Amino acid sequence: MAVVFISGTTTCVKHFDEPPEYTGPRVKANISITEIKRLHIPNNFEKITEDLIIEGVVIANDKTDNFYKSIVIQDSTAGITVRLDGFSLFNIYPIGRKIFIRLKGLWLGDYGGMIQLGAGVNRSDPQFPELIPIPQPLFDRVIIKGDLDQYVVPRKVKMDELNDSLQSMLITLTQVEFDHTDTGKTYADAVNKQTIAHTLRTCGIGTVYVRTSGFAKFATATTARGHGDITGIFSMFRTQKQLLIRDTNDVQMNGLRCTVTGPKQMYAEDFSGQIADSLISAPQLKNLSEAGGKFFLSKIVSGNPCAEISAFATKEQIVISWLILPAIDLDHTSNEILKFSTKDGFNNGAVLQVLVSTNYDGGNTPWKARWTVLPAVIAKGSVTGYPKEWVSSGDVSLHHLKGKVYIAFRYEGNDPPMQTAKLTTTFRIDNIVVAGN
Structure with a gap:
């Protein structure tokens, strides 16, 4: 009987000491990242009210500080940025960790077109509402950590x-x-x-x-x-x-x-050779005033030289200014493009256009020539100051043109003393390049 008792006791103890087999977090995704992103309308915010869960593998975090208070996750269908109000996130969410996110109560939004997840919307500035990062006390409630070393192949x-x-x-x-x-x-x-x-x-x-x-x-x-x-x-x-x-x-x-076979630079101007706060001047480059007596100036902003134009403080009924690049011959190249960068400041409606002409004579009256507006992206929307980043024009195609052409930046604004709705926007231009094969 003693032998039987000891044997039975040993078997019982062994059964209860055996740890349960790990099966991962008891949560499953019920919607894909692609499907969640389809719920977002550009430039809007959407609160998620259903019990939805996504899963994904961390593909970027703040380990090298190039991603600020955020991680990026990806499933088999898409990726999305998750805003998190914390530091050293890489210790919790290293690259290769699978995570699950409970979406109910979270918000979708976008920054410049990039869709993001956050905890709410900050509307303190009605003109520039933004997503609020998920607070650190909510991390474990919203985000369930899964297996490590689940790396995504680029x-x-x-x-x-x-x-x-x-x-x-x-x-x-x-x-x-x-x-x-x-x-x-x-x-x-x-x-x-x-x-x-x-x-x-x-x-x-x-x-x-x-x-x-x-x-x-x-x-x-x-x-x-x-x-x-x-x-x-x-x-x-x-x-x-x-x-x-x-x-x-x-x-x-x-x-x-x-x-x-690569593109060859045909013209470049970064204004680094200009004297700060003086009129832009360079060989064969025209800096002209059609109305209002205002010219493009050289400026150095945060150590970066650029060209600047504004109708502010001119007290003029109309200000029209031209900055015209030297003639560019397109007969010996192909696939030509123009690119440059712009910033706008205190934008209240003045206009900066990029034009091209095939019949301008290179003189001091460009408004007598025929000009065509080029479809370049110009900075806009900075109504209270200047943005940190420059806006790229994109690659503006010139391949439909032949022979000698002129490219001009034309500014139009006003600053009448007795008028409240003035058009005095400041524009800055930099890194002008024309290239072709």
Whole structure:
């Protein structure tokens, strides 16, 4: 009987000491990231009221400080940025961790077109409402941590294959290189903590910007000089296509650059040779006033030289000013494009246009020539000051033109003393480039 008792007791103890088999978190996704993003209307905010759950793998976090108070997750259908009000998020949500997010009570919104998840909406500034990050005390209630080491394989794409469906997804751009003006440059301004966007190209004309925060741990590293692949999170800011890398290991450009078939720079002006606060002046470049006696000035803003124009304080009924580039011959190239960057400040309705003419004679009365407006993206909407980032014009095609052409920036505003609705917007222009094959 003693033997039987001991045997039975041992068996019983062994049964209760055995730990249960781990089966992962007891939660399952019931909607995909793609389906959730379809609920969002651009420039709006939507509160999620149903018991919906998404799952995804963390593909970016704040480990190198290039992603601020946010993580990016991706499932088999899409990716999305999740705003989190915390620091050192990488310790909780490392790259490769699967997570589940309870969406009920959260909000969808977008920043410059990039769809995000947050905890609410800050409407303290009615003109610029923004998503509120999920507070740290709610992390564990909203986000369920899953398995580690669930790494996502980047999707390989070429520059002409980029589209809105790839937002917040991990991609590898193949056969690319930094523009020759951006090679060997620091990724960002670590001294002044300023974000910098460097131009990335294929051997053709396409353009994507590698955007890096001035707080990134690799901000002082320099961009590659070769040709190859680059991996990162694809994003959009309005019409500008951007790539955010996690660290410099995402950049593998050790091949030979495009030298024969790539675009050739036909004209460039970054205003670095101008005297600050003086009239813009350069050989064969025209800086003219049609009305109001106002000219384009050279300015240095945060160490960056640029051209500036405004009707502010002129007291003029109308201000029309022209900045005309030297003649450009398009007979010996193909696939020509124009690109530049702009900023607007205290925008109240003045207009900056980019024009092209084939019959302007190069003289001091350009308004007598025939000009066509080019479909360039111009900064707008900054009504209370100046934005931190420049707005890219995009690649403005000139391939439909032949022979010698002139490109002009034309500003029109006013500042009448007795009128309340004045048009005095300030515009800044920089990094003008014309290139072709």
